[in-house]
Amino acid sequence: MTASLEEVAYKLAAGGKGILAADESTSTIKKRFDAIGVESTFDNRRDYRELLFRSTEAMTDYISGVILYDETIRQKAKDGTPLVDLITQAGSIPGIKVDLGAKPQPGCPGETITEGLDGLGERFKEYYDLGARFAKWRAVIDIGADIPSYTSILANAQALARYAALAQAAGIVPIVEPEVLMDGDHDIDRCYDVTEWVLKEVFQQLFYGRVKLEGMVLKPNMAIAGKKSAKQASVAEVAEKTVKLLKNTVPPAVPSVAFLSGGQSDEEATAHLDAMIRAGALPWNLTFSYGRALQAAPQKAWSGKPENWAAGQAAFTHRARMNYLAALGQWTP
Ligand code: 13P
Numbered sequence: 001m002t003a004s005l006e007e008v009a010y011k012l013a014a015g016g017k018g019i020l021a022a023d024e025s026t027s028t029i030k031k032r033f034d035a036i037g038v039e040s041t042f043d044n045r046r047d048y049r050e051l052l053f054r055s056t057e058a059m060t061d062y063i064s065g066v067i068l069y070d071e072t073i074r075q076k077a078k079d080g081t082p083l084v085d086l087i088t089q090a091g092s093i094p095g096i097k098v099d100l101g102a103k104p105q106p107g108c109p110g111e112t113i114t115e116g117l118d119g120l121g122e123r124f125k126e127y128y129d130l131g132a133r134f135a136k137w138r139a140v141i142d143i144g145a146d147i148p149s150y151t152s153i154l155a156n157a158q159a160l161a162r163y164a165a166l167a168q169a170a171g172i173v174p175i176v177e178p179e180v181l182m183d184g185d186h187d188i189d190r191c192y193d194v195t196e197w198v199l200k201e202v203f204q205q206l207f208y209g210r211v212k213l214e215g216m217v218l219k220p221n222m223a224i225a226g227k228k229s230a231k232q233a234s235v236a237e238v239a240e241k242t243v244k245l246l247k248n249t250v251p252p253a254v255p256s257v258a259f260l261s262g263g264q265s266d267e268e269a270t271a272h273l274d275a276m277i278r279a280g281a282l283p284w285n286l287t288f289s290y291g292r293a294l295q296a297a298p299q300k301a302w303s304g305k306p307e308n309w310a311a312g313q314a315a316f317t318h319r320a321r322m323n324y325l326a327a328l329g330q331w332t333p
Helices: 005-011 026-035 042-053 056-062 083-089 120-129 150-169 188-208 235-249 266-278 292-302 306-327
Strands: 018-021 063-068 093-097 102-104 112-114 134-141 173-180 256-259 285-290
Touching: 005 173, 018 292, 018 306, 026 042, 026 292, 042 056, 042 083, 042 292, 042 306, 056 063, 056 306, 063 083, 063 134, 083 093, 102 134, 112 134, 112 150, 120 150, 134 150, 150 173, 150 188, 173 188, 188 235, 235 266, 256 266, 266 285, 266 292, 266 306, 285 292, 285 306, 292 306
Parallel strands: 018 063, 018 285, 063 093, 093 134, 134 173, 256 285
Antiparallel strands: 102 112
16 A cells, blocks of 8 residues: 555654665765765765665664665666665665755855756656655755845745645655755854744745645754854753754644754764753654764775675664664663
8 A cells, every 4th residue: 555645754753763864966975985985986886875775773673764866766786676675675765865956046145046846746756656755855055144045045945845745746755954054153043043034934835835744854954053163052952942943933733853964973963863852742753864974984984895894884773773762862872
């Protein structure tokens, strides 16, 4: 039987499980591979993703879904099994990144608009046939002296709403990801204010776009100080302000909220999630949808060497388990 949008959206963040964001574009995975001295070839990308998806404990017990890139959803493991089948055999759900990236927005210096709406309905049909049951679209909002502008927030929120409506029409759960970057020197309160503005606009546009909130997943940033800020916030403050932020902006009809890690260290990303869950009952299930905070450790342990395969899987399984415990509020450092 086909699972409904509501069932898939709920399942992605239930029981402490969370999402593995393994949807790095070819240029992004090249950057990650450069850092560990691995050439970014078609086969190396396949081998690395196969290592992750064959990590049985992680994929079965801790990972609810995997976001894939267009190349990966079509790729086969060394023995010819489609990578998508490795994911479903472990009981996890395959997903697909469908945006075509954030491009400079005319009239808005320093800001971007995410592209990829043309032909998206047709692409969704193909991705559904390839096994995708959820999707991701990432809008990028940067914080600076005079940004973000309302022009940019509105355009990005409208694009997210159009994407989400097209996804649901194709039977695919949209992950709605408006990422407010943590690259600047702003403090946590500025991040809070900008993210509040962005989320208010995103939910307004989702309403106008007739998106069913019960059949979507929100992927937000946390309320957190910029990496270059001299005033870093404590774990307790990030947790308290992020929960307050979400309560002020995210309707309880949304079943699942899955955070991005955004450049936090592995342990910070885990500690922040754990502290939020411990803070008390929430109207949505909160979990992780981490890219870097799940993969930095296995990439380093593997380093492209076949003899490090098991070490890479152990590192991935460890991070996945730590975040699973955090999503249950049971993590200890
Ligand atoms: P990070 O956790 O590395 O921020 O990646 C998550 C993601 O999917 C960004 O779009």
